[in-house]
Amino acid sequence: MRLVKPNWVTHDGSPIFSVDIHPDGKRFATGGQGGDSGRVVIWNMEPVLCEKAESNSNIPKMLCQLDNHLACVNCVRWANNGLLASGGDDKLIMIWRLAKGVGGTTVFGVTSGVETWRCIATLRGHQGDILDLAWAPHNPWLASASVDNTVIIWDTNRKCLIAVLKGHTGLVKGVTWDPIGKYLASQSDDKTLRVWRTTDWGEELLITEPFEECGGTTHVLRLSWSPDGQYLVSAHAMNGGGSTAQIIERDGWKRDKDYVGHRKAVTCVRFNGNIFQKKYSGVGKPIQFCCVAIGSRDRSLSVWSTYLKRPIVVIHELFVSSVLDLSWSSCGLRLCACSKDGTVVFVEFADNELGGQALDAAQLIGLHERLYGKLAQGGCPIVEAPELLKLSKTPPPPPAPAKESEPAPPPTTNCVQTINSVSTSLTKGPSNKQIETRTSDGKRRITPMFVPVAPEASENEASAPVPTVTPSSSFSSSTQVKSSIVIEKRDEIVQPNVSSTATMNSIAAGVAPMLKRKDPNQKPASNSSGPTTDTNATTTNASPNKKSKTLTERSGNTVIFPPLKAATGPVCQQAGHYGVTITNNQNLYQLQVFQGTSVEPLWEQYLGYSATGLATSPIIVGVSLEDGSVHSFYTSKGSRAAPPLVPPSPIAKIHAAGSMLMIISSYGDVRVWDLNPNVCRLAVSTNAAHLVAPNTSLMCCMLHNGMPLLAFSNARAYCYHKEMGTWMLMGDSLDPVWRWSAINATTSSQTVENFPRGPLAMFQESLNRIAGRFMPPLRLNHGASCIMSYLEQQVLASKALSSSQEYVHWLMAYVTFLCTHEGLENRLRIVLDDLLGPAHSSANKSSSWDPMILGVKKHKLLEDALKILSTHLRWQRLFLEYKEQLEELKKL
Numbered sequence: 001m002r003l004v005k006p007n008w009v010t011h012d013g014s015p016i017f018s019v020d021i022h023p024d025g026k027r028f029a030t031g032g033q034g035g036d037s038g039r040v041v042i043w044n045m046e047p048v049l050c051e052k053a054e055s056n057s058n059i060p061k062m063l064c065q066l067d068n069h070l071a072c073v074n075c076v077r078w079a080n081n082g083l084l085a086s087g088g089d090d091k092l093i094m095i096w097r098l099a100k101g102v103g104g105t106t107v108f109g110v111t112s113g114v115e116t117w118r119c120i121a122t123l124r125g126h127q128g129d130i131l132d133l134a135w136a137p138h139n140p141w142l143a144s145a146s147v148d149n150t151v152i153i154w155d156t157n158r159k160c161l162i163a164v165l166k167g168h169t170g171l172v173k174g175v176t177w178d179p180i181g182k183y184l185a186s187q188s189d190d191k192t193l194r195v196w197r198t199t200d201w202g203e204e205l206l207i208t209e210p211f212e213e214c215g216g217t218t219h220v221l222r223l224s225w226s227p228d229g230q231y232l233v234s235a236h237a238m239n240g241g242g243s244t245a246q247i248i249e250r251d252g253w254k255r256d257k258d259y260v261g262h263r264k265a266v267t268c269v270r271f272n273g274n275i276f277q278k279k280y281s282g283v284g285k286p287i288q289f290c291c292v293a294i295g296s297r298d299r300s301l302s303v304w305s306t307y308l309k310r311p312i313v314v315i316h317e318l319f320v321s322s323v324l325d326l327s328w329s330s331c332g333l334r335l336c337a338c339s340k341d342g343t344v345v346f347v348e349f350a351d352n353e354l355g356g357q358a359l360d361a362a363q364l365i366g367l368h369e370r371l372y373g374k375l376a377q378g379g380c381p382i383v384e385a386p387e388l389l390k391l392s393k394t395p396p397p398p399p400a401p402a403k404e405s406e407p408a409p410p411p412t413t414n415c416v417q418t419i420n421s422v423s424t425s426l427t428k429g430p431s432n433k434q435i436e437t438r439t440s441d442g443k444r445r446i447t448p449m450f451v452p453v454a455p456e457a458s459e460n461e462a463s464a465p466v467p468t469v470t471p472s473s474s475f476s477s478s479t480q481v482k483s484s485i486v487i488e489k490r491d492e493i494v495q496p497n498v499s500s501t502a503t504m505n506s507i508a509a510g511v512a513p514m515l516k517r518k519d520p521n522q523k524p525a526s527n528s529s530g531p532t533t534d535t536n537a538t539t540t541n542a543s544p545n546k547k548s549k550t551l552t553e554r555s556g557n558t559v560i561f562p563p564l565k566a567a568t569g570p571v572c573q574q575a576g577h578y579g580v581t582i583t584n585n586q587n588l589y590q591l592q593v594f595q596g597t598s599v600e601p602l603w604e605q606y607l608g609y610s611a612t613g614l615a616t617s618p619i620i621v622g623v624s625l626e627d628g629s630v631h632s633f634y635t636s637k638g639s640r641a642a643p644p645l646v647p648p649s650p651i652a653k654i655h656a657a658g659s660m661l662m663i664i665s666s667y668g669d670v671r672v673w674d675l676n677p678n679v680c681r682l683a684v685s686t687n688a689a690h691l692v693a694p695n696t697s698l699m700c701c702m703l704h705n706g707m708p709l710l711a712f713s714n715a716r717a718y719c720y721h722k723e724m725g726t727w728m729l730m731g732d733s734l735d736p737v738w739r740w741s742a743i744n745a746t747t748s749s750q751t752v753e754n755f756p757r758g759p760l761a762m763f764q765e766s767l768n769r770i771a772g773r774f775m776p777p778l779r780l781n782h783g784a785s786c787i788m789s790y791l792e793q794q795v796l797a798s799k800a801l802s803s804s805q806e807y808v809h810w811l812m813a814y815v816t817f818l819c820t821h822e823g824l825e826n827r828l829r830i831v832l833d834d835l836l837g838p839a840h841s842s843a844n845k846s847s848s849w850d851p852m853i854l855g856v857k858k859h860k861l862l863e864d865a866l867k868i869l870s871t872h873l874r875w876q877r878l879f880l881e882y883k884e885q886l887e888e889l890k891k892l
Contacts, residue, residue, distance in 0.1 A: 001313065002348040006048055008061050009344045011039055017219070018075045018325045019338040021045070023082065025329045027063060028336060030344065031073035031086055038069025038088045040076055040096070042117060048346050064113035068094060068597055074220070075325075077133045077142075083156070084117070085142055087130030092597065093123040093144055095156055121159045122597060124579050125152050125572040131220055134175045134184075138769070143184055145172035151186050153201070159574035160614070163201045166569075167194055173221035173235075180229050180372055187221040193234050193248075205253050210237040210246040214265070218297065219340070220324060222268035226290045227275050228367060231306065233292055236265040245269055245294050259304055261311065264297035268325055274332035275364060276356035278307075288367070291354055293335055295323030301337055301347075305355055312354065318345050332358050560668040560689045561652035561698055564612035566626040571611050575656075576618035578602070578635050582611045591623065593635060603638030607631065615656035620675055622661045624651045632661055632675055641675040657703035664701060668692065670708050670720065684708060684722060691718055691727060700766055704759040705802045715770045717763045721800055730760065730797055733767040741790035744783065745813070758806040760798055784821050791817055804854035808861065815865045819872050832882050835862035836889070862886055 010016075014033035021028045022045075030041050042064040047054035054061075071089035078084055084096040099116040128148035135142055140156040151165040151172055170190030177184055183204060184196045191214055195205035214236050221235040230250050237246035237258060244258040245266045259266075272291040279286045289307040296302075301323060302314045319339035327336045332354070335347040351357075359367065571582040579594040589610055592601040609625040616622075620641060621633045628650065632641040653664035660683065662672045668689030674681050683706050692698070693714050700711040704719075711717040715733035720726070732738050742764070791814040798807035811831075818828040835858045837849045851858055862882065869879040 001350065001353055003315070004048055004346045004348070005318075005343060006054070006061075006346070007343075008047075009043060011041065011342055013342050014039075015072075015321075015340045016324070016338040016342050016344060017073065017340070018077075019336050019344055020076050020078050020325075020327045021329045021334065021336055022078050023080055023330050025331060025334070028327070029076045029078065029084055029086075030338060031076035031088070032342070033072045034065075034067055037067050038071050038073035038086075038090065040066040040069070040073055040084070040086045042066075042084070042113070042115065049348070060114045062113050063115040064117045066096065066117060066119075068119055070597065070599070071129075074129065074131050075133045077135055079135045079140070079142075079156075081140075083120075085133050085135065085156075087133050087144055089129040090597075090599075091124070091126045091128060091130065091146075093126075093130060093133070093142070093154070094119050094597075095121040095123070119597075121156060121574045122579050123154050123156075123159065123161075123572065123574060124581050124594065125154075125161050125164075125570050126150070131172070132174045132222060134177050136177050137179050137181050143175045143177065145175040145186055147171040149188070149190075151175055151184070151196075153184075161570065161572045164569035165196055165201060167203055167206075168192065171216075173218070174223045176223050176225050176232075178225050178229055178232075179227050180368055182372075183225075185223060185225065185232055187223050187235055189216045189221075193223070193246075195232070195253075207234075207246075207248065207253075207255065210234065210239070210244070210255065210258070213238040213241070218265050218267045219322070220267055222270070222325065224269040224271045224292065226271050226292070226306065227273050227364070228288070228290060229371065231290070233259070233269045233271070233294075235267060235269055243296065259292075259294060259302070259311075261302060261314065262294065262296035262298050262300065266294055266296050267322055268295045269293070270326035270328060272328045272332050272354075273330060274358035275367065276305075276332075276354060276358055278356035287356075288359070289356065291332075293326045293328070293337075295326050295337055297322040299323065299339070301326075301335075301345075303335070303347075303354075308355075315347070319343060558689070559666050560692050561664060561666050563650035563652055563666040564624060564654075566610035566612050568610075571614045573614050573616040575616040575635065578616065578618060580614060580616045580621055580635075582607070582614060582623065584610075591621075591633075593621065593638065602636075605633065605638065613651060613654040615654040615661065617656040617658055617660075619659045620656045620661055622654055622656050624654050624663070630654070630661075630663060634677070641677075642673070642680050645673070647671060653698065653701050655701050655703060660703050660706055662701070662703055662708055664688065664698070664710075672703065672706060672708060674706065684720060686720055686727075688718070688720075688727070691716075699770060700763075702759070702763075707801070709759065709763060711763055711766050711770070713770060715767045717767055719797075719801060728797070728800060730801075731764045731767045733764075733770065737786055738790065740783070741786045745787045745790050745794075745817070756803075756805040756809050758798070758803040759801050760794070760803055760806050788814075788817060788821075788824070788827070799854065802854060804856055807854050808856060808864075811861065812864060812868065815868050819868055819875060825878070828878070832862065832865060832878075835859070835865060836882060836885060859886060859889070 009030065011030065011032045011034050014035075016030050016032040018031040019028060026045050028043050028045055028048075030043065032039060034041075041062060044059065044061055044063050046059060047056075047061050053059045066086075069086065069088045069090050069092065073086050073088040075088075076084060076086045082098065085093060086096065087093045096117045097120045099118045123142075123144075126144065126146040126148055128146045130144050130146050132145040133142060141162065142154045142156050144152050144154065146152070149166070149168045149170060149172060151168075153162040153165070154160070155162050165184075165186070168186065168188040168190050170188045172186050172188045174187040175184065176186075178198075182198055184198055185193065186196070187193045191208060191211040193207040193211065194203055195207075196202065197204045211234075218236055223232065223234045225232050232248040232250070234246040234248065237244045239246075239258055239260065242260060243262050243265050244260045245262075246255055247257040247259065248255045249257075270293050272293070275288055275290055277286045277288050287307055289305050291312070292304050292306070294302045294304065299319045299322065300314060300316045301318055302311045304311045318337065319341050321339050321341035323337055323339055325338050328334065329336075333349045333351070335349075336344060337347075338344045567582075570584075573580050577596050581592050581594070583590050583592075585606075589607040591605040591607060591611075593603050594600075595602045607623065607625060609627045609629075611623050612626055613624040614622070617635065619635055621635050623631045623633075625631065629644040629646050630651070631644050633639065634641055647663055647665055647669070649665040649667045649669060651663050652666045653662075655662045659676045660672055660674055662670065662684075664670050668687050668691075670684060670686050670688050671682065672684035674683045686708075688708075688710060691710065692712065697713045698710060699713050702709050707722060708720045709717065709730070715731075717730040717732075718727045719730050721728055733742075791810060794810040795807065795814055798810055815828070815831060818824045818831070834849075837851060837858065853861075863886070866879055866883055866886070869875045869882075
């Protein structure tokens with residue numbers, strides 16, 4: 001073990017409240033006080049690890065210093081994708097990204113050092129100091145804890161607020177995610193620890209007993225969840241008058257164990273992100289365990305293993321003040337701690353000192369799947385009781401006495417949700433209630449219950465339970481998770497001349513229509529747009545196994561997407577340098593726009609109804625209200641862009657880009673308005689209902705060049721092309737041929753290097769995240785035609801989206817592929833001929849050939865293609881042929 005305390009890691013003597021090591025292990029960040037403002041500093045890890053590097057003046061120690069925060073920074077946290085989040089006493093959260101170039105100034109604030117980090121988002125919503133942050137295991141969600149007694153969940157991609165968790169009555173000082181994304185835990189000065197469900201943001205668990213004797217003596221209460229998801233370890237707890245870290249087991253939420261030994265309150269806990277395995281030389285299975293570090297106000301640090309009753313190491317008198325934060329490196333062998341005294345300590349362990357070898361990524365995924373079942377689409381949430389998958393194929397169990405519970409709230413696609421709302425960024429989880437209705441004639445009906453099946457599972461796999469295993473840790477439980485389904489009984493009066501197959505829509509109103517399987521005997525419900533007629537529904541002799549209606553059988557006024565609900569908390573979004581918030585001010589709803597990090601609004605407006613949705617761009621602010629109207633304002637000036645718009649049906653989504661404002665109705669209608677100051681006009685009017693498969697939700701929507709782009713939870717994305725007047729498929733990550741071709745096409749250095757970040761790449765990466773770990777089981781011996789077809793599709797899709805950078809990238813990838821495979825000279829000549837154009841000058845006048853494409857000269861593209869040909873000797877003849885023609889055309 002090696003211990004290092006670099007004296008050059010300092011905030012000029014001011015306290016350091018947080019430290020975090022970058023996922024790549026090459027950097028670490030600190031947050032705290034700095035002069036007259038908050039300070040974030042990004043440091044180089046190399047001088048910490050190597051003494052020679054530390055003494056080498058050519059190797060920088062500080063990479064960047066950021067003084068943008070107006071008050072002390074309490075927490076810094078890296079995301080897996082390299083983004084950095086910081087939160088502080090100025091009630092702001094800033095998201096930072098490394099920019100190209102050397103040194104410089106950020107958009108707002110001052111930086112110094114050899115790297116440039118820019119603030120790409122400022123999140124506003126808390127009414128008090130922010131004390132802790134935690135990135136979700138599946139980015140881009142971020143949780144923040146504040147002294148305003150709330151926890152807020154943010155979507156950092158859309159720069160908006162997803163949910164506000166209210167329940168704590170004291171300062172919330174710590175927050176942590178379950179590593180599989182099902183729960184979020186928070187700890188507060190109100191002497192409670194609360195566990196929240198991420199499916200509906202409801203409270204799963206309230207723990208008070210271990211904290212009843214605790215006092216509010218700590219600056220933070222940073223709790224942590226083990227990487228296997230089995231244990232949650234709290235900060236400051238008490239046992240027999242002594243300070244402990246309480247261990248809470250996931251199985252039954254048992255809390256009969258704790259970590260003891262610290263003389264003062266435990267301030268921070270941090271699990272190593274790796275799961276370790278210890279092998280025995282004799283007979284027996286290897287033991288798998290986790291490591292956790294604990295810091296305390298007694299200035300000491302201890303490291304524990306979940307399979308040992310004593311700590312691995314205890315280091316006393318590390319600092320002259322309280323330990324405030326801990327961080328492990330991704331390799332699992334380096335631990336960093338910071339203190340209120342303004343110093344940082346690094347502990348480096350040898351390979352065998354922690355007691356085992358870390359599992360690799362594939363083994364970790366396998367462990368999670370054995371414990372919790374297959375990942376749902378999008379990787380989160382996990383079906384924690386795999387035996388529930390049986391219910392999708394087998395009838396409900398016979399009725400049994402059960403305790404009443406409240407029905408699950410309906411899902412919503414609103415970007416801002418309260419504690420009982422559901423975010424569409426997650427695949428909807430199964431309801432925990434089945435409703436049994438008995439009619440007066442003695443018949444019994446069961447309302448269907450939606451249970452999601454992993455996208456890669458076949459029909460036979462979906463009906464079989466996923467095996468669970470018991471981890472071989474001494475603190476692990478051997479009890480499997482039991483089903484929590486509650487059966488609610490209801491009585492129904494059967495009126496004369498009314499069939500017993502009457503509609504059950506009113507009973508199942510708590511389940512969103514897009515998540516329900518239609519009862520084949522069920523009559524359609526009427527709505528405000530008028531009655532519907534189902535020609536396929538029957539009242540007698542209906543087959544109980546009849547499949548749900550196909551996409552083409554949807555009627556125009558069927559609810560496709562859940563309508564937006566009125567927000568009860570603050571609504572926030574970021575667009576460029578502008579931050580937009582909507583808050584309740586004495587029953588009037590105050591819309592405020594801030595510029596940069598300013599705490600004074602640029603302009604404000606009052607609205608008479610509660611907001612259901614907010615869409616912001618640097619040009620336009622769009623707000624949908626609970627009365628069904630849509631109000632639009634110019635972001636920089638505050639003046640209205642148009643009179644309030646009233647779409648013909650309830651709004652399910654609202655989005656803004658540039659001067660364009662898009663709404664998607666709950667019936668699938670898509671409207672895009674161009675609110676240019678000179679001419680306000682309707683740009684797109686279409687319908688997307690036929691794109692929505694059963695049990696599918698809308699995961700993302702955006703605008704590019706005025707064209708709507710939609711991505712769904714079945715890993716399919718579409719773009720509406722205005723000139724062609726139709727939707728076009730942009731990708732399908734569950735199509736085995738498409739996914740296989742994409743994987744194999746992007747393995748070459750040509751397609752990976754300098755990959756452009758355009759709309760096509762963004763959407764297709766989102767589809768891959770939705771599809772999770774789905775890998776096509778294809779073994780194509782002659783897959784060249786599939787890859788060639790995929791590359792052609794990418795070229796045409798980039799052209800349809802008018803994404804010039806992506807078009808050039810995929811065109812060159814296509815040329816590279818044609819050059820490296822036999823028998824494709826004809827295809828290669830087609831591409832080169834189109835780029836060359838007519839071979840003589842007089843032909844240009846009568847030809848429809850355009851020398852430009854997406855603002856790029858075709859002859860410039862031909863030169864790039866010829867450079868690729870020049871690296872392959874077998875294409876020497878073709879290279880000389882087209883090069884000579886191109887030179888002759890240049891002379892003309």
